[in-house]
Amino acid sequence: MRRRRLTIGLLSMMMAASVAFGIQGNDVHAASKKLSVNRVYENATRINGKTRKKNIVRVKIGKKTYKAKANKKGKFTVKIPRVAAGKKYTLKSYKGKKLYKTKKVYVIAKKLKINKYTPNSKSISGYTRPSYKVKVKIAGKTYVKKASAVTGYWKVKPDNNKKIGTTVSVKVVNTKGKTVTETKKHVHDYKAVYKTVHHNEVGHYETVEVPAWDSEKETSHYFCLQDGFDLTQDYLDSVKNKTYPDYDEETKKEWGYTEENGYPKNGYDALVFTNNNMEIDKFAPTESMYMGLHGWNGEHDGHNVGTKLVKIKIHHEATTKQVWKVDQKSYDEKVLVSYNCDCGSVKNK
Ligand SMILES: [Zn+2]
Ligand SMILES: [Zn+2]
Ligand SMILES: [Zn+2]
Known part of the structure; x- marks a missing residue:
């Protein structure tokens, strides 16, 4: 408000001075200074307008300044490069070297x-x-x-x-x-489209050594009740070591022995082998024979016996086994296929 009042004050003072001294100057009568510009449309290559005669009109477009001189009637045409809608430029009209008037110009879109x-x-x-x-x-x-x-x-x-x-x-x-x-x-609004590619597991078999090992199991043995002797173990040892007695053909026959099948072993006579982790030895006399004879040496009372659970060790030999080693786990891979827009347009990756 203060500034405005000051400006008006200054202007009226100057007007009073010009009246007093009879000066008719455009410099003072700002309102009468002329610079009009025809509408500038996009892609125009010239700016037409009117200003004070013989004035130079300049306009800066980009980094270059274009200029033209107004004719006797004040008309001017500034040749310019094509301009785009929405751009704003400032035309400056010079009287000699002195800036006379400026005007803003907006480039108007044709459509x-x-x-x-x-x-x-x-x-x-x-x-x-x-x-x-x-x-x-x-x-x-x-x-x-x-x-x-x-x-x-x-x-x-x-x-x-x-x-x-x-x-x-x-x-x-x-x-x-x-x-x-x-x-x-x-x-276009392109969105990435993916597909899932499954990769199978990749691996190979490797030979792995399994060391020898022992396991334990319990089974029932006959014991002599007089001296606690393990009769079953003694019988089995005699089979292992082939220290059981050999009999004449007649006695063998009585036990059902044949050249082909040895001594027939049924029921517990067969079971005693498998229970103790041994192959059935068909040519060995049976445990029933051992018991009936009170031991091979006849020292024990085969009728005065009891059973007891014993722990037996089962030995497992070292072996090898084939183990599948995974080199690459199976996985799903997300693979970019393309970029698609709702309209159906496809842009390849
Ligand atoms: Zn689209
Ligand atoms: Zn005994
Ligand atoms: Zn490997």
Whole structure:
């Protein structure tokens, strides 16, 4: 407020001075300084306008400055490279070396320009002719926005912070209510598509040594009740060591002996071998014979016997076995196949 009052004060003082001294200067009458510019459309290659006669008009576009001299009537044409909608430039009119007047120029879209967006964008914007209406359809909902009266800029933000999505329809309606442009824009939204590749287990067999080992088991033996002698063990030892007695053919026959099958061993006579982890020796006399004879030497009373559980050791020889060694566990691999958009467009990896 203070500054404004000061400016007005200064201006009225200067006006008073010019009246007093009869000076008619453009420098003082700011309002009468002329710099008008015709509307500049996108892709234009010249800027036309009017300013004070013989003035030089300059405009910086990018890094270069373009200029033109106004003719006697003040008309000028500045040749420029193609310009894009939405760009803003400042024209400067010089009287000699002195800046005379500046003016901002906005490049106007001929029909419709939509600024770059992604399907994840939260808004969509662009340019059209100033004051035209833009109807933007996003996910079935239509948003109506009036473009800026100066720049033609418009911007639409979907409700609830929603994303724009891949497909947008834009309609431009002129100031008389007539639809002048209608467009549908699709921006691909590529999403990675994977497939699962199963890899089988890879391995090989290795020969592994299993060392010799002993196990124990319990089985029942006959014992002499007079002296505690293990009769079954004595019998089995005689089989192992082949120290059992040999009989004449007649006695053998009485026990059922044959050249081919030896002594028949039924029931416990067979079981005593397997229970004690021995192969049945068919040519050895039976345990029943041993018991009946009170031991091979007849020293024990084969009728005065009892049974007792004894622990026997079973020896297992060292062996080898084939063991499967896994070199690579089976696994599922996620393999990228392509990138697909909802519209069916496929971009290979
Ligand atoms: Zn697409
Ligand atoms: Zn005895
Ligand atoms: Zn291996």
